[in-house]
Amino acid sequence: MVSDKTLIKLQHCSTQILQDISLEIHKGEIVTLIGSSGAGKSSLLMLLNRLNDPDTGSIHYRGKDVKEFGITQLRKSIGMVFQSSSLFDGTVEDNLCYGPSLFGEWEKGMGERLLDNVQLPRDYLKRNVEDLSGGEKQRVALARTLANKPDVLLLDEVTSALDLKNVELIEAFLLGLIPERVHAIVMVTHDVAQAKRLGNRTVFMDEGKIVETGNTAELFENPQTEKLQYFLKE
Numbered sequence: 001m002v003s004d005k006t007l008i009k010l011q012h013c014s015t016q017i018l019q020d021i022s023l024e025i026h027k028g029e030i031v032t033l034i035g036s037s038g039a040g041k042s043s044l045l046m047l048l049n050r051l052n053d054p055d056t057g058s059i060h061y062r063g064k065d066v067k068e069f070g071i072t073q074l075r076k077s078i079g080m081v082f083q084s085s086s087l088f089d090g091t092v093e094d095n096l097c098y099g100p101s102l103f104g105e106w107e108k109g110m111g112e113r114l115l116d117n118v119q120l121p122r123d124y125l126k127r128n129v130e131d132l133s134g135g136e137k138q139r140v141a142l143a144r145t146l147a148n149k150p151d152v153l154l155l156d157e158v159t160s161a162l163d164l165k166n167v168e169l170i171e172a173f174l175l176g177l178i179p180e181r182v183h184a185i186v187m188v189t190h191d192v193a194q195a196k197r198l199g200n201r202t203v204f205m206d207e208g209k210i211v212e213t214g215n216t217a218e219l220f221e222n223p224q225t226e227k228l229q230y231f232l233k234e
Contacts, residue, residue, distance in 0.1 A: 005026045005027045005028075006024050006025070006026055006027075006063075007025050007026065007027055007061065007062060007151065007152055007183060007184050008023075008024070008025040008048055008059065008060070008061050008078070008152065008184075009023075009024050009025075009059070009060045010022055010023045010024075010047065010048075010054075010057065010058075010059050011057055011058050011059075011060075012056065012057040012058075013047060013054035013056070013057030013058070013059060014054060014055055014056045014057055015043065015047075015052065015054055015055050016055070017040050017043045017208050018040050018043055018044060018047075018054070018208045018209075019207075019208045019209045020057075020209070021044060021047075021054075021057070021209075021210060022057075022210075023044075023203065023210065023213070025048075025152065025184050025186055026184065027179065027183045027184060028178060028179045028183065028184065028200075029178070029184055029185075029200040029201055030174070030175075030178060030184070030185040030186075030187060030198050030199050030200050030201075031184070031185070031186045031187070031199060031200070031201050031202070031203060032187050032188075032189055032194070032195035032198060032199030032201075032202045032203070032216065033045065033186065033187065033188045033189070033202075033203050033205060034189060034190075034192060034195050034202060034203070034204050034205070034231075035204055035205035035206055035211075035231070036206065036231065037190070039205040039206050039207065039208070040205050040207070040208040040209070041188040041205055042156050042157075042188055043208075044205070045080070045154050045156055045186060045188055046080075047059060048078055048152070048154055048186065049066075049074055049075045049078040049079075049080055049154060050066055050067075050071060050074060050075070051080070053067075061074070061077070061078065062151075072102065076099065076103065076148045076149075076150065077150055077151045077152065078150060078151065078152045078154060079145040079146070079148055079150035079152070079153055079154065080145070080153075080154040080155075080156065081138075081141050081142055081145050081153070081154070081155050081156070081158050082141075082156050082157075082158070083156050083157040083158065083160055083161065084161075085134075085137035085138050085140065085141040086141060087129045087137055087140060087141060087144070088129075089129070089130075090128070090129065091125065091126055091127060091128055091129065092111075092115070092120075092124050092125050092126070092127050092129060092132075092140050093111050093125040093126065095129060095140060095141075095144050096110070096111050096114055096115075096125075096140070096143055096144050096147050097110075097111065097147070098144070099144065099145075099147050099148040100147050100148065103148075105149075106147075110147065111125045112125065114143040114144075114146065114147055115143060117143060117146065117173070118139035118140070118142055118143045118173060119139070119169060119173075120136060120139055120140070120143075124136075124140075134161055134162060134166075135162050135163065135165070135166030135169075138158060138159070138161075138162060138166065138170065139166075139169075139170065139173075141158075142158070142170070142173070146177075146181065146182075150182060151182070151183050151184075152182065152183060152184045152185070152186065153174075153177065153182045153184070153185045153186075154185075154186050154187075155174075155185060155186070155187040155188065156188045157188055157189065157190060158170065158187075159171070159189075159191075159194070160189075160190060160191070167194075171194070171197060171198060174187075174198065175198065187199070192220070192232065195216065195220075196216060196217075196220055199216040200215070200216060201213065201214065201215060201216060202214070202215075202216040202219050202220070204219070204223075204225075204227075204228045204231065206227050206231070211225055211227050211228060212224055212225050212227075212228050220232065
């Protein structure tokens with residue numbers, strides 16, 4: 001039985017990289033994924049909106065197998081932002097309107113509101129993306145994903161290449177999204193301090209497995225496994 005608070009449920013999912021992953025994502029929470037490079041964090045994230053599929057196991061979104069959703073609709077509902085902004089050539093507006101236009105949802109004034117959300121000037125709409133700084137590109141990438149009005153937001157190291165000012169701005173923005181604009185965020189981060197700042201719940205991974213998971217503050221204050229204890233001392 002799936003609780004009405006459960007948005008995504010993975011049961012015994014395995015791939016060439018991941019081993020027997022079971023995890024639930026609930027409404028109203030930010031889940032941070034931590035672990036060493038190669039632990040499987042990004043691989044797990046990519047299962048959630050079918051950028052990859054598990055070899056075994058099942059994934060359900062709002063009680064339905066993810067394979068029952070059209071892939072475009074699923075990725076609209078479970079949006080992803082990558083470490084590199086992945087903007088395509090053209091203007092900021094070209095990028096922002098792409099997703100909503102596919103569903104006939106682009107409206108006058110939407111671009112300006114999206115830029116307001118990520119604290120970029122409205123006249124950036126007509127600016128070519130090649131003329132943006134790294135932090136600006138990442139904020140446009142976030143706005144582009146939010147333009148699709150996602151239910152769940154997946155973030156893969158989205159602040160790792162940014163300066164401190166942009167990191168602080170994006171973190172504050174993300175905290176403001178829950179729960180009104182987005183129902184849950186799942187965030188891969190290499191930064192333990194960031195996981196502490198943002199995560200309601202944290203998942204520690206190692207060698208393709210979930211080693212430990214729990215309330216973020218408790219997890220860091222009282223790690224139960226030797227592997228997590230060692231990771232936090234590094």
